[in-house]
Amino acid sequence: MSSAMANRSSISNAERYQDIGDYWDHHDATESGEQEPAEFDVNLVSERHYFAIDHELCMRIRILAERRGISDETLVNLFLRERIEEVDRGRRP
Structure with missing residues (x-):
């Protein structure tokens, strides 16, 4: 493992940055670690009006x-x- 990679933790256990990229190309963060429910408010109300334009x-x-x-x-x-x-x-x- 390169010295740059030696101090990094990695879910993929990859030894090269290229391998880390390859891992995340085929996996997502929901596959590792514990998942905790998250709550947040989202305001999707956006009042718009449409006008005819020549x-x-x-x-x-x-x-x-x-x-x-x-x-x-x-x-x-x-x-x-x-x-x-x-x-x-x-x-x-």
Whole structure:
């Protein structure tokens, strides 16, 4: 066993990092150790509303979103939020 591996504990009892990877490719953490029940709250309620968007405008949104590396939904929300803030401050385009 290499000196780097000598101080590590391993469920797989592997001697090389490659072997550890191979082990976990075929096993998961539920197969070893004691399993204790876990409790936690998850809030899956997400109120969303959908609006019809003109096809040409939708295509332009998708292109802009892709260029920015974000989803089209995120881009629409960002644009709407910015525009609403402008209106609230009394600005005009």
